[in-house]
Amino acid sequence: MKETNLHELMGKLMGTEIKAELVRLFHMNPGILDTVEGIARRVGRMPKEVETEISTLVELGVLRRERFGNLDVVSLNTSKDREIQSRIATLIEGSGKR
């Protein structure tokens, strides 16, 4: 992610309502290690609704997806999460100085 402004970064992370719910869920509960079905249940949605958004967050590196037999297990990429948090902090600080 090479966003130069806060708006662009936040748009990628939370551009849709579901994406925002997922980011919030994993941020509040970093120990989630679950299937797409399990994650959908935890945000009160259907698997079909969250599938694409999870894939986007995996592409962005926020989430990690690992295959175990016939199960796809999704979890938070904690190092990337820390990196994003510090990037947001830097961008907020930068926007305050302008």
Place this chain on the structure above:
Amino acid sequence: MRAPTGISELDAMLHGGLMRGDVALVVGSAGTGKTTLALQYLINGATKFNENGLYITFEEMPAQIYRDAASFGWDVRKLEAEGKLRVVCTSPPVLVQFVEQRNPIDAIIAEINAKRIVIDSISHLESFIPASELRGELYRLINHLKMKELTSIFTVESHEVFGNQLVVTGVGLSFLVDCIILLRIVEIQSTLKKALTVLKIRGSDHDKQLREFEITPQGIKIAAPFAQYEGVLTGAPRMSLTEEAGRAWAEAFARKRR
């Protein structure tokens, strides 16, 4: 040889703690304190016995566990940051998924060098795994944890709040585990009290008394046995004959003095 729970009275009842590498079942109806006991076992392991632990939850979110633990003064987030404890929220199919003897939680066990694990609650497996496969899957899971030399606590929901029936699970889980600790709500003189007893430890003697316990701001605190009552587990306790006779004599004596 033993993995102390850190709850001194319970450790005394268990003659030193859980047997290392064993699986203990904590059985109780809703609100009896299963989660508190299990969490306390992990917190004490990480802070008093240098044994890191993994807490697996199916329904309760980690954020809720952090909040509830904080009410006992346990800083789970701090222990996680120190690599001593990890709360994992997953679904039963993930827990019983084995590929070439590898399970999705193995990496976390290795990462924090876990010696203790809690699965809260094993009852959820019943909703996700066909009944015909459940016993086999539990047997596989138990052996997997034993191979990793973890000392485990499984919590299980008992549907009977009162009464003289106790069904641990329908799949014979009580035969698969090494230790059973029963938590029960009992009514004594119109007051609801919590009772704890150790039903079984494979290969060791244990205290067989039924003891009152409380959930205090510091966690589980076990008190004296219900020595004056009989039939406490049935939900209809009565004062023991010796106690009753003693009381009758005391009353008669007091009347005579008047």
